[in-house]
Structures are given as structure tokens and as C-alpha cells.
Amino acid sequence: MRIAVPNKGRLHDPTLSLLERAGLHVEETADRQLYADTVDPEVTVLFARAADIPEYVRDGAADLGVTGLDQAAESGGVADDPETADDNDLVDLLDLGYGSCRLVLAAPEDGDITAVEDLAGATIATEFPTVTRDYLARVGVDADVVTVTGATELTPHVDMADAIVDITSTGTTLQVNRLAVIDEVLASSVRLFARADVADDPKVEQVRTAFESVLAADGRRYLMMNAPTDRLDEVKDVIPGLGGPTVMNVEADENGNGKVAVHAVVEERDVFATISDLKAVGASGILVTEIERLVE
Ligand SMILES: Nc1ncnc2c1ncn2[C@@H]1O[C@H](COP(=O)(O)OP(=O)(O)OP(=O)(O)O)[C@@H](O)[C@H]1O
Ligand SMILES: O=P(O)(O)OC[C@H]1O[C@H](OP(=O)(O)OP(=O)(O)O)[C@H](O)[C@@H]1O
Numbered sequence: 200m201r202i203a204v205p206n207k208g209r210l211h212d213p214t215l216s217l218l219e220r221a222g223l224h225v226e227e228t229a230d231r232q233l234y235a236d237t238v239d240p241e242v243t244v245l246f247a248r249a250a251d252i253p254e255y256v257r258d259g260a261a262d263l264g265v266t267g268l269d270q271a272a273e274s275g276g277v278a279d280d281p282e283t284a285d286d287n288d289l290v291d292l293l294d295l296g297y298g299s300c301r302l303v304l305a306a307p308e309d310g311d312i313t314a315v316e317d318l319a320g321a322t323i324a325t326e327f328p329t330v331t332r333d334y335l336a337r338v339g340v341d342a343d344v345v346t347v348t349g350a351t352e353l354t355p356h357v358d359m360a361d362a363i364v365d366i367t368s369t370g371t372t373l374q375v376n377r378l379a380v381i382d383e384v385l386a387s388s389v390r391l392f393a394r395a396d397v398a399d400d401p402k403v404e405q406v407r408t409a410f411e412s413v414l415a416a417d418g419r420r421y422l423m424m425n426a427p428t429d430r431l432d433e434v435k436d437v438i439p440g441l442g443g444p445t446v447m448n449v450e451a452d453e454n455g456n457g458k459v460a461v462h463a464v465v466e467e468r469d470v471f472a473t474i475s476d477l478k479a480v481g482a483s484g485i486l487v488t489e490i491e492r493l494v495e
């Protein structure tokens with residue numbers, strides 16, 4: 200099975216680190232620029248441009264792809280559910296959380312275009328012509344779309360376009376170019392995509408679960424402690440756990456008082472307060488550790 204991942208740019212490093220954390224270590228090879236083996240003999244990684252990845256997956260050059268939803272939507276249909284997906288759809292299996300941005304319609308701050316209706320008969324420049332045309336059809340506005348391959352923000356200032364559809368995240372680029380957002384066209388983030396005909400494959404499910412387990416572990420910590428058996432209920436009340444904690448009997452102390460070991464997964468933001476609460480109800484030997492993966 201082949202997974203296409205971004206070969207460069209902002210999505211490259213986070214994607215490789217996700218593969219690593221998911222246990223799919225990418226082997227170093229001479230051909231690393233194009234493809235690489237992983238520790239799983241059935242899984243190969245293919246390096247491609249973020250914008251080309253959806254096409255690689257649709258064409259069958261790869262089975263899975265990691266890239267932005269904006270790129271997938273630009274290349275054709277995207278389905279959330281393999282059951283209802285068309286043959287040529289990409290199935291959006293999992294939101295990986297990074298690469299968050301918005302595709303927005305924007306026009307010069309001090310211009311005449313302040314609403315999407317003002318764009319009837321106007322020209323919109325974008326690197327995302329398909330998404331833009333779909334959007335115009337959705338809102339029922341007839342405008343021309345010109346495709347550019349970069350520096351889109353410049354086009355309204357050189358009379359190439361009246362408005363643009365482009366990526367924004369912090370808003371700095373729009374602000375510097377004195378462009379105001381008129382509407383959101385698409386909210387995007389990086390997703391794990393599969394070709395519809397392999398979306399139900401057990402190997403695909405294995406990769407999806409591995410990625411999901413990394414996301415589930417993010418921002419969570421594993422707490423371990425000992426507690427007097429007769430104070431277990433108080434300890435349980437204090438732990439803001441995911442489900443009940445795991446409780447194990449351990450040897451009684453030298454005075455014959457019963458003791459238990461308690462393990463629990465807690466949100467990282469709760470750890471600081473929880474530790475003092477635990478001490479107050481008699482817990483001791485409290486350990487806090489990171490979690491690599493969590494399969495819920
Ligand atoms: N400013 C941004 N903030 C968050 N995500 C972004 C931003 N710009 C782009 N992205 C996401 O990253 C994807 C890849 O962007 P792009 O193709 O521009 O590559 P890049 O990482 O910017 O590298 P380069 O432009 O140098 O090739 C986009 O499709 C989008 O999903
Ligand atoms: O809202 P902001 O935080 O300013 O981000 C938006 C900018 O980020 C991307 O450009 P990028 O930095 O990837 O440069 P590029 O045009 O070379 O791809 C995108 O094309 C916008 O221009």
C-alpha cells in the first residue's frame with residue numbers, strides 16, 4: 200500500500216512526524232526524494248507536491264494521501280462516507296488537525312465590492328478555479344474566474360481581477376495587501392484521504408487507527424499513583440479521567456493497611472490541579488508520563 204505525503208513546504212515536517220509517532224517509521228534510502236519504505240513491509244511512502252497528491256490517489260499511483268482539504272476539493276469530489284462515495288471521489292478518512300486555513304473571497308478594502316452579489320460580471324483570480332466555480336454556482340453569482348499560480352493577492356491591484364479567492368490563516372497577507380474578506384469559501388485542514396475502492400481495506404483502517412491514536416494521545420497524560428484502599432472513592436472523585444481509572448491491588452503497607460495502584464488518562468491542562476487534589480486525598484508516588492498513542 201502506498202501513502203503519498205508532501206515532499207516539501209509547510210506540510211512536510213508535520214506529516215513525517217505524524218508517520219513517525221504513528222509507528223510507521225520511514226526508512227532512510229538514497230531515493231528518499233521520491234519514495235521510501237517504512238518499518239511495515241506492506242506500506243511505502245511516496246513524496247509528491249501537496250497539490251498533486253489528490254491526483255496521485257485518484258489515479259491509483261497511491262492508495263492513501265495526506266494533504267489539505269483545499270487541494271482535494273480542487274481536484275474533484277470528496278466524500279465523508281465510503282458508502283455514498285462516487286468511484287472517483289476521495290474519501291476523507293480523518294482530520295489530522297494541522298495546516299488549518301480558510302479559502303476566502305476577498306476584495307480591495309476601499310473598493311466597491313463588499314458583498315458576493317457585487318461580483319456579478321466581475322473577475323476573480325485564484326489558484327483554486329474549481330472550488331471557486333463551485334462556490335459561485337452555490338451562491339448563484341455569475342463571474343469570470345482566472346487561474347494564477349501564486350501571488351494572487353497582487354492581482355486586484357494591477358487590474359487583473361476585481362477580487363480573489365485565496366488561502367488565509369493569520370490574515371497578515373490579506374492585511375498587507377489591503378484586502379478585506381467578503382466570504383468564506385472553504386475551511387480546510389490536512390486530512391488522510393483514500394481512494395473510494397480501498398477505503399474499507401483492513402490495511403487502510405490500520406493506518407487510519409494508528410494516525411487517530413496519535414491525535415487521541417495529544418494533550419493527554421498518563422497518571423499513576425498509589426492510594427490507601429479506604430480512600431479510593433475520594434481518589435476516583437478527584438481524577439477527571441476518561442472513563443473510570445484502572446485500579447490494581449498492591450501489597451499492604453508495613454502496618455497491614457490496604458493499598459491500591461491507580462492509573463488514569465487525564466487532560467494535560469488538568470494535571471497541575473489534579474496532583475495537589477490527589478495528594479490531599481492521600482495519594483503518593485504520583486507519576487506523570489507522556490502517552491505516545493491512545494486507541495480508544
Ligand atoms: N498560511 C497557511 N496556513 C495554514 N495552512 C496553509 C497555509 N498556506 C497553505 N496552507 C496549507 O498547505 C497546503 C500546501 O500549501 P502550498 O502548496 O502553498 O505549499 P507550501 O507549504 O506553502 O510550500 P510552497 O508554497 O513553498 O510550495 C495548502 O493547500 C493548504 O492546505
Ligand atoms: O493569512 P496568512 O497567515 O498571511 O497566510 C496566507 C498566505 O499563506 C500562503 O502563502 P505561503 O506562505 O505558503 O507562500 P506561497 O505563496 O509561496 O505559497 C497563502 O498562499 C497566503 O498567501
Ligand SMILES: [Mg+2]
Pocket residue numbers: none
Ligand atoms: Mg504556500
